[in-house]
Amino acid sequence: MSALIWGAVLLPLLLPLLVVLQLPARGLRLVLPWLPVPALVLALSYEAPWALHLPYLLLGASWGLDDVRQLMLLAASLLWLCAGLYASAYIRAEGLRRYSALWGLTLAGNLGLILSLDLASFYTFFALMTFAGYGLVIHDRTKEALWAGKVYLVMAIVGEMAVLSGLLLASHQAGSLQLASLPEAVAGAENGLWIFALLLVGFGVKAGLPLLHFWLPLAHPVAPTPASAVLSGAMIKGGLLGWVLVLPLGLPGYTGLGQALVVLGALGSLGGAALGLLQQRPKTVLAYSSISQMGLMTLLVGSAIAAPHQASLIVPVIALYALHHGLAKGALFLAVGLKWPDSGWPRWLGWGLVMLPGLALAGLPFTSGAAAKTAMKGVLQPDQLGFGLAHLLPALMAAGAMATTLLILRYLVCLRDTITTGYNTGAILAGWGGLTFISLLLFWWLPWPQVGELASLARLGSLKDAWGLTWPLLAAGAVAWPWLRRLRSGPQPGSHTP
Template identity: 40%
Template sequence: MTLDGLAAWVTIAAFSFPLLLAAGMPNRFLRPLVAALAPWAALPALILAVGLHGRVTIDWSAAVLGMRLGSGGTMTRGFLLFTACLWLVSSLFARAYLAGDPDRPRFWVFFLATLSGNVGLVLAQDVASLYLFYALMTYAAYGLIVHDGTGASRRAGRVYIVMALLGEMSLLAAFLLIVGADINVDLRDVPRVVAASSLRELLAALLLVGFGVKAGALLLHMWLPLAHPAAPIPASAVLSGAMIKAGVLGWLRFLPLGVAALPVHGSVCIVAGVAASFFGVALGLTQRESKTILAYSSVSQMGFMTAALGISLANPGAAPEVGAAILFYAMHHALAKGALFLGTGVARATGSGWPGRLVALGLSLPALDLAGAPLSSGSLAKISLKNIVAQAPWGTTLLPWLLSLGAIASTLLMIHFVLRTIPRSAERLVPGAGLWVPWASLLLLDIGLLVRPPVAPADLGLLVAAGTLWAAAWPVLAGVAIAAVGWRLRRRGTRVRVELPPGDLLYLVDAVLMKLQRVILAARDAWARVELRQRRARLVAIGRLSNRLLEAAERGEAALSAFGAIGLLFLLLAVLVVAAQRF
């Protein structure tokens, strides 16, 4: 077999292997074999991303809608690489984490189907294929969120599926307007089609909303802080690390970046992104559950990518640099956030002493990455973002300061997370190798991202420049100082305790809907009372008329019962009979 032939088979296996395993899991005879292979389901995708990318493009014109798949291009390879890494590590973690769960076969069905959809949408090269895999990933993930069957998880699942349907409707409307009668439009042509459309602004808005639900954009994020705590830890890792990046990839694939300027949409994205970076931190600091804190951290971190996207929408000339910056930021966030989620599972299985100290250190490394500490992949990711701020349509002086303030806020949130997560059990528990080995592997991958990052060599040199080191260090130091002051005040008895329920704005929506429901019920009751009074009035009128008719009938009967009246009627009848015989 030639290398191209091998690449073709691996491309097919990247999405079909986990799907076939998901289909075989319900069969009790195949289940032992499928359970043994399931943790390795993402391995074909990783092989494709590392060694066989870009060699072939598969064109299945015989399929119902047609299908084109390929792994060529820097963007596809980058997304495929971190997606496959995170899914593989999380799958291996899930094998040990769910070892005692009686419902683990059901978990693997949805987990593998979601993996197939996630990998498939990265490989998709046409609109129909991307939508098919995107929908598979979206609906299969519902089973991960409601896995434990509790009331909280079912509610999270309802919120997720409602918001997912909102996004799907927006995307389907946009796709139909884009493709028209040709459903197999190549993704490379889509930005030009959108730019040339007379409905360009509407299409851009639909795409921003549709993919923004999955990306956790501001006001579309409400499913995230509910779904992450509800799903099992390995599922939460891929939900936050890989799945929400599918929304970012959709933006990069479909929006007319580098082709047409959309200054209004760009400005909205910049404002919404910056607001999300602070909003996520503010809400995260009010939470007490580790995974909920990480969910709000994802809202904050995705805000940076949304703002970068807005710069490219407003300034087409910045598209290449923005695409590279978003790719690196997505890769950095996926690995760091996945390590933090898996670390929560390791921390729960760890006691005090040296195991607890090692876990605390392991949690601190990706936390420092997300905060943008010096000499970290997070610092390099923020350097790549700051390099494109100069091409923003406005706020070129303000935005760098806002990014630095965002780094301070991220530092505070990560300190809050680590303090809420570090092991506190008095027992000297040591987590099993099935938990800590995948987690340690992901930590090493995160560190390795700094060794060979997908950025320009000039940006890598900036990482060790004195000015850059200080620019990365002072926000982290400021965050640590603020946290220390807060801790000191708390030790003195000063406590400001604010707790907001996960889902934040959703509760405001619920309150408005409940108020609206009460108004509707009150209006219905009022209408029913009016209707009842009207019915009673009609019944009274009918009763009075009936009484009058009865009284008239009684009078007539009394008159007819008199002897004279009967005789007169008999005489009149006789006359009529004689007249009838005569004529």
């Protein structure tokens, strides 16, 4: 295990090293996709929580894995693997070296932060991911990319500072550097409100919390497609993981703040979708969709804080949801860079494969989304949560599903306007196809029975459940129908080039 965990963190760092050692571009392309493999193996071979103590490292580090982290690690390593495959063919020769180096660094940061049990390591990897991520965002160095990068960086640094201050205060309160000791310290602290706020805001920047989300729709469209995929699918989950690890989930005393977070989540969920509908570019639409989806996860976090007794149930669902969203959103992003067949059934098959992960996000039955939504519904029963806003949640979730459906339709429409015809290289097809495949099918074989009750929650129990999931989709489809019809007479596919 310890060899694997070292491999998981260090192997990605091999790539920057190879860049420095002047490995030719061909070699870089060969190495780039396989960096997350140890992490994937680590996630798949997980059985029970364990920790590795590294007393000499940083301020005395410990790394390890537990239930939540396993799912996060799984999502991240799968996504990075497929996106890596995609990137190895997608990135042009010019700038490949820089891109590879930053890719490795960002990946190391992303995986490392999932594996960290102590806050120094966590913060280290978090910062590594943030700073290296900047390079990925501005890779194309267009004016727009630079502006997006600037916004990203400024917000990220401010966020980092909030995180650092929060962690300092919390660890001082806890008298320990272990992440696991922080929630109680925050809950018990005299200035707990401050710490709470700092951590919320700090991680919120990364997680795209409403009003802290500005960088997200700017950065996603300008980054190279595989980078957008990991940004949206894996990196923003770093903020979510931060919340889950350090905020007082399951501890009493912050009902008010928890509810505020629920409201913020709802706002993000619906507002993000609403803004997304107004966008023109597919990646921007997806970015808003990410804000919207992160809103749902924020809502879950808020519920776990507002209803402490339910937290132990909610937290695994957050991880599950993150896994589902990461894979599906990754697949959607990767689809943006595809070349399309001229016509005929391959083209229709393509549309089908692109559409499915999107509908999964909206909760189409027999998809990962269905599992996630069902699980979510299961833990967000108003009568069990017991806080004031709880009874609004089912309606909200239905609205959310509708909004997501609309957003996905919008995405497809925008995508249709931008596609170009041509042939895809094998690696790009493998990356996109693999991720779609994993998101749609492999999801069901992923090793998550350990997550206790989650398994039962996630599988569709009855037809009623299926209906509960399906009607918002249909409703959304009905709403969008006239609009879609008008579009049929619009510009032909392929007439627009990006």
